[in-house]
Amino acid sequence: xxxxxxxxxxxxxxxxxxxxxxxxxxxxxxxxxxxxxxxxxxxxxxxxxxxxxxxxxxxxxxxxxxxxxxxxxxxxxxxxxxxxxxxxxxxxxxxxxxxxxxxxxxxxxxxxxxxxxxxxxxxxxxxxxxxxxxxxxxxxxxxxxxxxxxxxxxxxxxxxxxxxxxxxxxxxxxxxxxxxxxxxxxxxxxxxxxxxxxxxxxxxxxxxxxxxxxxxxxxxxxxxxxxxxxxxxxxxxxxxxxxxxxxxxxxxxxxxxxx
DNA sequence: ATGTCCTACACCGTAGGA
Numbered sequence: 001x002x003x004x005x006x007x008x009x010x011x012x013x014x015x016x017x018x019x020x021x022x023x024x025x026x027x028x029x030x031x032x033x034x035x036x037x038x039x040x041x042x043x044x045x046x047x048x049x050x051x052x053x054x055x056x057x058x059x060x061x062x063x064x065x066x067x068x069x070x071x072x073x074x075x076x077x078x079x080x081x082x083x084x085x086x087x088x089x090x091x092x093x094x095x096x097x098x099x100x101x102x103x104x105x106x107x108x109x110x111x112x113x114x115x116x117x118x119x120x121x122x123x124x125x126x127x128x129x130x131x132x133x134x135x136x137x138x139x140x141x142x143x144x145x146x147x148x149x150x151x152x153x154x155x156x157x158x159x160x161x162x163x164x165x166x167x168x169x170x171x172x173x174x175x176x177x178x179x180x181x182x183x184x185x186x187x188x189x190x191x192x193x194x195x196x197x198x199x200x201x202x203x204x205x206x207x208x209x210x211x212x213x214x215x216x217x218x219x220x221x222x223x224x225x226x227x228x229x230x231x232x233x234x235x236x237x238x239x240x241x242x243x244x245x246x247x248x249x250x251x252x253x254x255x256x257x258x259x
Numbered sequence: 260a261t262g263t264c265c266t267a268c269a270c271c272g273t274a275g276g277a
Binding site for chain 2: 013113
């Protein structure tokens with residue numbers, strides 16, 4: 001089973017590109033972030049035509065997450081526990097009913113810039129809520145994949161120029177620490193476990209020729225519970241997507257599981 | 260650290276977010 005995470009940066013603005021990538025990759029489960037539309041405006045018919053069931057947690061203009069699955073979807077959770085005061089659509093979770101069920105979340109973690117400031121504080125508080133949910137999920141002893149745009153550069157070698165990121169929310173020690181908490185509690189970071197090379201990016205800014213210079217960062221991650229990590233065969237980054245017409249600034253990261 | 264792109268809203272430019 002192939003499970004992917006992809007920040008599409010508006011599903012409607014680049015629908016032809018999205019459909020082409022989905023056709024090329026033949027994924028079983030796809031987690032989208034930044035769909036940037038309300039649920040009613042999600043291009044449901046076009047994607048259902050490719051054989052996907054779809055759940056969305058959208059909002060007007062900003063954020064928005066979705067899960068596509070070729071298998072039936074059950075037990076849908078919208079938002080994180082403790083999100084009641086939060087109007088930003090950044091989390092959706094569901095049980096994917098393949099041969100072996102796997103619980104999958106699509107996560108759009110706050111960017112947190114400028115650092116320091118209220119947006120960074122919001123990011124850290126959001127990470128605490130995510131980590132609490134992640135811990136709760138471990139107690140189910142299921143295969144779980146927490147897939148998303150974590151807006152976290154885990155190590156200096158996961159960017160082109162660490163000096164450019166020292167004052168940025170994506171590389172702060174607090175951000176890295178809370179991301180690492182997921183690993184301390186028992187989640188395996190898929191790319192680190194199955195590849196772990198440096199300078200393998202999932203995001204290149206639209207500005208300043210970042211793509212041409214390979215000035216990227218690795219911020220999209222697949223966090224796997226022990227039951228999922230045991231079945232993780234390989235992780236790949238579909239870099240070609242960044243060179244397509246009307247690309248997202250992120251590319252898909254794909255985990256292949258023996259599930 | 261900004262050579263871009265997306266969205267909305269009030270209008271065919273500008274602001275805000277990333």
